[in-house]
Amino acid sequence: MVGGRKMEINMQFLKSRKFWMGLVGVLVVGGLLVLTVISINAYNRPLGPALDAIGPTASPVTDMAAPNPVVTSTVNPMSDLATPIAAASPTAILPTNTAVSLVVPAAEVCGETGAWNVLILGSDASELRGPKGSDLTRAARIDFSNKKVVIYAVTRDLWVTTTSVGFTNPLITTDRLGQVFYEGRNRSTQTDNRSRMLDGTRANSKAMTENFTLHFNHYITVDLSQLPSMIDKVGGLPMYVPERTTDRWIGMVIEAGQQTLDGNQVQAYARAIPDSDFARIQRNNLLLEALRQKMLDPMTWIKVPQLFQQFSDAIVTDLSPSQISNLSCLMKSMSKESILEDEVKPEWTTPGPQESLLWDKAKVLARLKELELIQ
Numbered sequence: 001m002v003g004g005r006k007m008e009i010n011m012q013f014l015k016s017r018k019f020w021m022g023l024v025g026v027l028v029v030g031g032l033l034v035l036t037v038i039s040i041n042a043y044n045r046p047l048g049p050a051l052d053a054i055g056p057t058a059s060p061v062t063d064m065a066a067p068n069p070v071v072t073s074t075v076n077p078m079s080d081l082a083t084p085i086a087a088a089s090p091t092a093i094l095p096t097n098t099a100v101s102l103v104v105p106a107a108e109v110c111g112e113t114g115a116w117n118v119l120i121l122g123s124d125a126s127e128l129r130g131p132k133g134s135d136l137t138r139a140a141r142i143d144f145s146n147k148k149v150v151i152y153a154v155t156r157d158l159w160v161t162t163t164s165v166g167f168t169n170p171l172i173t174t175d176r177l178g179q180v181f182y183e184g185r186n187r188s189t190q191t192d193n194r195s196r197m198l199d200g201t202r203a204n205s206k207a208m209t210e211n212f213t214l215h216f217n218h219y220i221t222v223d224l225s226q227l228p229s230m231i232d233k234v235g236g237l238p239m240y241v242p243e244r245t246t247d248r249w250i251g252m253v254i255e256a257g258q259q260t261l262d263g264n265q266v267q268a269y270a271r272a273i274p275d276s277d278f279a280r281i282q283r284n285n286l287l288l289e290a291l292r293q294k295m296l297d298p299m300t301w302i303k304v305p306q307l308f309q310q311f312s313d314a315i316v317t318d319l320s321p322s323q324i325s326n327l328s329c330l331m332k333s334m335s336k337e338s339i340l341e342d343e344v345k346p347e348w349t350t351p352g353p354q355e356s357l358l359w360d361k362a363k364v365l366a367r368l369k370e371l372e373l374i375q
Contacts, residue, residue: 046318047308048198051119051205051219110329111322112144117373119205119219120151122227122270123181123197134181134204135224135271136284139214141373142327147334150371151288153281153343154212159356164210165203176356180207197221197316212365213374218319224270226314228263233307234300236260239290245283247274278346285341292339296332304328342371 107113122136134156141150156178163173167183175183184203188196201221208214231237238260246253250268254261261269270287273280294300304324308315319327344364352358368374 043321046320048194048316048318050318051202051216107145109144109147110333111326112330114145115141115143115372116217117141117215119201119208119214119216119221121181121201121204121219121221122224123185123200123221134178134200137177137204137208139208139212139216139368139373141371142330143372144326144330147330147338149331149334149339150373151285151339151341152368152371152373153285153341154208155277155281155344155349155357157277157355157357158211158344158349158359159352159354160207160211162203162207162210165206167203174353176354177204177207177211180204193223193313194316197223201316211361212368214368215374218317218323220315220317220319223314224267226311227270228267230307230311230314231261231263231266233310234294234303236262237266237287237290237294239286241269242286245269245272245274247272249273276346278343281343288341289336289339292331295328301328340371342367 118140120136120138120140121134123134137154137156139152139154141148141152143149154177156176158177159174160177160180161174162180162183165172165180165184167173167187172183181200181204183200185196185200188199190196190199198221201219205216205219208216238258240258241254241256241261244253244256250272252265252268254265254269254272266287270280270284272283295304317324344359348360348363349357350359365374
């Protein structure tokens with residue numbers, strides 16, 4: 001009896017132990033699932049709020065064989081991404097020899113379909129040549145399905161209207177484009193740098209829509225004052241400098257030739273204007289290509305999460321980590337020939353007020369349409 005009782009107690013203990021071990025296992029698995037869901041949600045969550053005036057997200061897929069192309073994608077203007085959806089039609093019996101036009105959905109490349117319009121700004125926090133503003137303004141079309149990128153540069157000196165931006169007290173209805181960012185940030189009621197940069201970005205986006213009919217799905221704004229530390233963090237920027245460059249504002253000379261620029265040299269090269277802002281745009285294009293090449297280095301890419309964490313106050317964007325990863329995937333898979341860089345031509349401008357440039361709107365808009373940045 002004693003032995004039987006002891007065995008019964010042992011069996012109950014084993015059953016109890018199995019129960020608790022099973023319960024712990026379920027809790028652990030459940031906890032991992034919850035953490036996975038949280039991680040996925042965080043990975044897909046935008047790093048910043050969307051712009052107020054957000055345009056169509058993805059290029060519609062059209063039946064090019066039809067006399068009047070039929071849009072077969074639905075777009076929610078307030079969503080980050082829109083997935084093309086084939087137009088549904090009722091089942092029908094077609095006569096023999098009837099030609100059938102099939103709509104082919106856009107191909108998915110690096111986890112995305114269609115195209116984004118992205119506003120890229122570089123805000124200058126220095127007082128080198130006047131009030132702080134946006135030293136770099138680019139409108140980019142990122143076409144995933146066709147693996148093409150167009151980057152259109154707009155000089156900061158263009159004279160633009162700002163009635164849609166809402167600058168009051170004092171009222172400003174026209175200004176240089178670079179100053180629009182400065183005014184938006186300067187008038188911000190926010191106290192942290194990121195929010196102030198975001199208000200400057202919103203102001204610039206509204207001005208770009210008002211003057212160029214450009215609509216942006218996403219934005220990336222970088223505080224150029226922290227650019228030197230970012231460049232140094234990735235070990236400098238290898239690039240070929242076509243000619244010796246300097247001016248009295250930057251306080252250094254950038255020699256010609258192949259070299260690795262440190263952070264301060266990159267910032268100086270980006271700011272130097274010994275000639276004109278149009279020539280500076282060309283130099284900045286060289287920097288952007290060198291940065292793209294740098295990002296192809298696996299040793300650089302693995303540092304990106306750390307860079308975002310360390311310099312989170314200097315970068316504002318509404319892209320999510322997953323979209324940034326997809327964008328990086330696209331850039332790594334593309335050849336240099338698939339990236340077209342263009343800009344407002346100097347011959348399309350004439351001197352304007354406050355050292356600005358008046359511009360030929362018809363020619364600029366026609367070129368933006370050719371590049372599919374606007375409809």
